[in-house]
Amino acid sequence: MANIVLNSVSRTFQREGKDFLALDNVSFTCHEHEFVAVVGPSGCGKTTCMRMAAGLEFPDSGSVTVGGKVVNAPGPDRAVVFQQFALFPWKTVHDNILFGLRSMGVAKAEAAERIATNLKLMNLEGYESAYPHQLSGGMQQRVAIARAYVLNPDVLLMDEPFGALDAQTRTVMQEELLRVGRANPRTVMFITHAVDEAVYLADRVVVMTRRPGAIKEIIDIKPIRDAENWQQYERIEDVMDLASFVHLRTRIWRLLREQHNPGDH
């Protein structure tokens, strides 16, 4: 079972010689095939949660397990979509997407087929031999998502993947992500500071506080979404217009505002 479990995770960073508690006793679970968004102000440690699941960082105390196994290294079973894309600029779109498949020793014919499928899925057909710098930001991010999807990972970790995109592109990407996710559900941990995005995409939203980073509340979206039948709308603006959406968004906003301390920037 491909779930992600953070159990009483704490993490201290050293900054300017001083200890700085980044995560304080954080526990939450992303169940199998569940889309969990983690929202919070910058510096609340939400990205650190994702990096621990990826195996790029480790807790000082507590444990992080994926599929029941303690995470001790990065690996292609947990594909990461980075905030700054992190595509290899010296590789073509095709070779960027191929990178992980080669690590997994996928046979050539199958790799070609999977790449073709994902290029189509991400609307990237015809751009196989382009280099990342020749593409727009939105297309680069689609390549980065294709690079992750092509591995058929049990777990998908996304770190503010749309944060660097302009508003229109971001909307299109959110709709695409939802469409692809519905067709082929995965366990997703999605880090964002955009409340709209979290409510629109996630089954559950983890709201975090800052200094130290801790969980404020976990909000169930899925029961409301299913009851109000958000799926009938194709466009994000139609969903965002629903009273149930507005209500959830406001609730999360309030949670984020409550922790805001006027003297603290």
Place this chain on the structure above:
Amino acid sequence: MGEKLDRNQLIWLSAMGLLIFFGLWTLAAWVELAPRKFLPLPWEVVERGLGLVTKPFSGQTLQGHLGASIERYLRGFVLAALIGVPLGLLMGWYRLLDHIVTPLFDSLRFIAPIAWVPFAALWFGTGIGGPTMIIFAGAFPPCLINAYRGARFVEKKYIEAAQVYGASGPRVVYEVLLPASLPSIIAGLRIGAGAGWQSLIGAELIAANTGIGLMMVRGQGALDTSIVMVGMIAVGVFGLIVDVALRGVESWVNRKQGR
């Protein structure tokens, strides 16, 4: 100095620099700042150079000496690049190797290549081995240092992406560190190419039986300063050609990577 100059202006300015140089040279030779025998006029040097193309001096024509030097040079420089660049990259990734090599390397690299001349001649002879070692001593440190620095300062996100997507250590070195540090590596090759070429001429001044350096020493011995100047010009022009070629490679790589 924010203004940008177009291509024509740049050519003009370069030409002006050369003209001023040759003008001052001619003037200095004309008024015999030094005896004419020791400070020949520019066209006397050109004439001497053209003569050397057909008439051998010290057993070789000008192109013969230059060819011998270039052959040695390429041998030493290619060897330095082939060892220095991979070693630098590996040191950038494998901390253990870094700790083993760095102290040794840091103390050896301050020894001027020319200081190795006696040992190079004694250990490897004055034929192929000795000069190759001298060039190697000059070209190796920049090749290694730049590859090492390039690998150490690769943006973390690329290394993390490679790890997340399951790349092994050797694959990280070959597919991430190498291409990511290519600009730095080429800068190192440029510096190494210059340093190697300088060391070679130095080495030939001391121990060799062919080459531009030897030609210059023999010219000096014969009090024929034109020959020494022909040698200096040949050295300068070839060095410039190598540098321009490597600069071409550099901008090609940068363009390809969209920098």
